Amino acid sequence: MSLDIQNLEFRSISKRFPGVLACDNVNLKLRKGEILALLGENGAGKTTLMNILYGLYQPDEGEILINGRQVSIDSPQKAGEMGIGMVHQHFMLVPNLTVKENVALCMYNDSFFELDHKAVNAKIREISERHTIKIDPDSYIWKLSVGEQQRVELIKSLSLGANLLILDEPTAVLTPQETEELINLLKEMAAGGCSIIFISHKLNEVKAVSNLIAVLRDGRLVYHGNTNDHSTDELATLMAGRSISLPVAKEKQPSDEIVLELQNVSAMSDRDTPALNKLNLSIHRGEILGLAGVSGNGQTELAEVINGLREVTEGKILLDNEEISNRSPQKIINKGMGYIPADRLHEGTVSSFSVKENIILKDYANPSFSKATFLLNKTISDYSEELVSKFNIKTPGIETTCASLSGGNIQKVILSREITRNPKVLVAVYPTRGLDLGAAEFVHSKLLEARDNDKAVLLVSEELEELMNLSDRIAVIYEGKILKIIPAKEAEKSELGLLMAGVHNEAQAIQ
Ligand SMILES: Nc1ncnc2c1ncn2[C@@H]1O[C@H](COP(=O)(O)OP(=O)(O)O)[C@@H](O)[C@H]1O
Ligand SMILES: [Mg+2]
Numbered sequence: 001m002s003l004d005i006q007n008l009e010f011r012s013i014s015k016r017f018p019g020v021l022a023c024d025n026v027n028l029k030l031r032k033g034e035i036l037a038l039l040g041e042n043g044a045g046k047t048t049l050m051n052i053l054y055g056l057y058q059p060d061e062g063e064i065l066i067n068g069r070q071v072s073i074d075s076p077q078k079a080g081e082m083g084i085g086m087v088h089q090h091f092m093l094v095p096n097l098t099v100k101e102n103v104a105l106c107m108y109n110d111s112f113f114e115l116d117h118k119a120v121n122a123k124i125r126e127i128s129e130r131h132t133i134k135i136d137p138d139s140y141i142w143k144l145s146v147g148e149q150q151r152v153e154l155i156k157s158l159s160l161g162a163n164l165l166i167l168d169e170p171t172a173v174l175t176p177q178e179t180e181e182l183i184n185l186l187k188e189m190a191a192g193g194c195s196i197i198f199i200s201h202k203l204n205e206v207k208a209v210s211n212l213i214a215v216l217r218d219g220r221l222v223y224h225g226n227t228n229d230h231s232t233d234e235l236a237t238l239m240a241g242r243s244i245s246l247p248v249a250k251e252k253q254p255s256d257e258i259v260l261e262l263q264n265v266s267a268m269s270d271r272d273t274p275a276l277n278k279l280n281l282s283i284h285r286g287e288i289l290g291l292a293g294v295s296g297n298g299q300t301e302l303a304e305v306i307n308g309l310r311e312v313t314e315g316k317i318l319l320d321n322e323e324i325s326n327r328s329p330q331k332i333i334n335k336g337m338g339y340i341p342a343d344r345l346h347e348g349t350v351s352s353f354s355v356k357e358n359i360i361l362k363d364y365a366n367p368s369f370s371k372a373t374f375l376l377n378k379t380i381s382d383y384s385e386e387l388v389s390k391f392n393i394k395t396p397g398i399e400t401t402c403a404s405l406s407g408g409n410i411q412k413v414i415l416s417r418e419i420t421r422n423p424k425v426l427v428a429v430y431p432t433r434g435l436d437l438g439a440a441e442f443v444h445s446k447l448l449e450a451r452d453n454d455k456a457v458l459l460v461s462e463e464l465e466e467l468m469n470l471s472d473r474i475a476v477i478y479e480g481k482i483l484k485i486i487p488a489k490e491a492e493k494s495e496l497g498l499l500m501a502g503v504h505n506e507a508q509a510i511q
Contacts, residue, residue, distance in 0.1 A: 002083030002161035006032045013062035022048040024219035035196045037210035041436040042406040044216040050166045054086045055079040085157025086166040095142040127158045147178035164195045172434035183209045201436045203232040240438045248469045255285040259456035260425045264315035275301035277480035283456040290471030291460045298480040299460045303429045308332040338423030342430045348414040351403035356384040391416040408439030429460040478502045
């Protein structure tokens with residue numbers, strides 16, 4: 001039986017890792033039914049603090065009090081017993097099991113050897129009805145969207161009786177619609193007496209969902225108070241310790257020269273459904289073309305066909321007037337393609353490789369880095385050191401593996417590699433997803449720099465503000481087709497939003 005958590009208190013919590021003080025004397029309080037937003041830049045110590053509450057780490061100093069009594073939470077199981085649930089940044093679901101089986105895995109089971117289907121079903125039904133969470137218990141996890149998988153994680157926690165829920169950057173992977181649904185759900189849960197700790201970088205969401213805010217910077221609590229007492233700008237300044245202004249593209253005369261052209265391009269999705277449907281698009285030298293759309297409308301497939309990672313079933317792709325459709329990725333790279341993929345950990349880097357190895361990932365065979373099949377270690381190290389300093393990559397050293405860097409710094413490794421290779425075209429897919437404002441500011445300035453150096457940039461994003469700040473033109477993709485292209489200075493959020501939902505006043509999509 002889990003505790004009814006009326007009060008939670010962190011008292012002077014500190015946690016050290018080799019070389020870093022991840023949490024530095026943190027004091028924090030939360031009462032039943034409150035939603036606390038925990039803010040801070042990448043590496044500020046948010047996840048560490050929450051992992052302590054969830055029993056994954058032990059604090060070096062300090063204590064946690066529940067309902068005024070000191071508790072020792074030495075395992076996630078213990079946390080669960082106390083009514084604390086956590087939805088991690090990376091979901092912990094088994095893809096080839098069903099929703100029901102995943103929930104059952106984490107539930108105590110009376111009949112030891114056989115799954116009590118009825119009981120699990122009843123539990124899922126009860127929770128989904130109480131919180132109006134829509135989910136099919138018999139669906140396989142791999143078939144669900146990311147938003148749906150997150151709901152399964154929530155149901156898992158709730159079925160264990162959680163009444164204090166920690167969500168670590170839950171919206172980093174969600175579409176704007178899914179985010180809105182999640183925010184509504186969390187507010188309902190809080191109204192029903194659940195306490196929630198919500199980690200995010202996105203200040204608009206934080207404003208919409210929370211009533212309390214705590215800001216961590218370098219492990220220290222620098223603000224703790226009401227959400228409404230500060231504007232989003234003030235919160236951004238608190239997080240970074242300096243004021244941040246996201247750069248905006250200066251208007252410039254477009255070039256007539258088309259660098260990348262897609263003619264009637266079609267492709268299938270992983271699930272064998274049409275993903276791109278005779279899509280037409282051209283990008284000029286020295287421009288950022290922003291691609292707006294709700295994710296799942298063909299964006300990733302588009303980036304993949306351009307980079308030779310997915311078959312073009314119909315139509316042509318031209319780079320500098322030369323056909324590149326269905327060429328090998330290596331050939332396309334050699335022709336001048338740069339790619340910042342959506343999945344920075346699996347596609348953008350080899351996470352078990354060092355920073356240095358990731359920096360030369362695409363060029364190890366280049367004569368400037370290797371001679372008679374031997375790598376020129378000194379040259380490579382010097383080059384890596386130079387990029388680490390130029391791109392301000394925070395890493396203990398160039399031999400550190402990418403896996404142990406924060407998201408923002410992994411993104412900087414990829415950016416440094418792709419931009420320094422001096423491509424003609426740069427395809428950037430959700431390049432600031434999950435990054436804090438300071439890191440986003442950096443990525444934005446580098447994309448603008450690439451544009452001003454005459455690269456053709458395709459920027460895929462769900463953030464309208466990002467698209468409007470950076471793009472020269474904005475194209476809206478819907479169900480695998482470009483619905484409309486608007487010069488960025490004429491674009492309005494409301495119109496883009498409608499287009500993203502497929503609402504279009506002219507009957508025909510651009511052909
Ligand atoms: N298991 C770990 N081992 C060593 N250092 C860690 C570990 N977990 C986190 N850190 C370090 O602690 C600091 C805080 O990290 P984290 O809590 O993940 O920050 P946030 O969630 O705010 O981005 C960072 O400097 C990070 O590199
Ligand atoms: Mg974190």
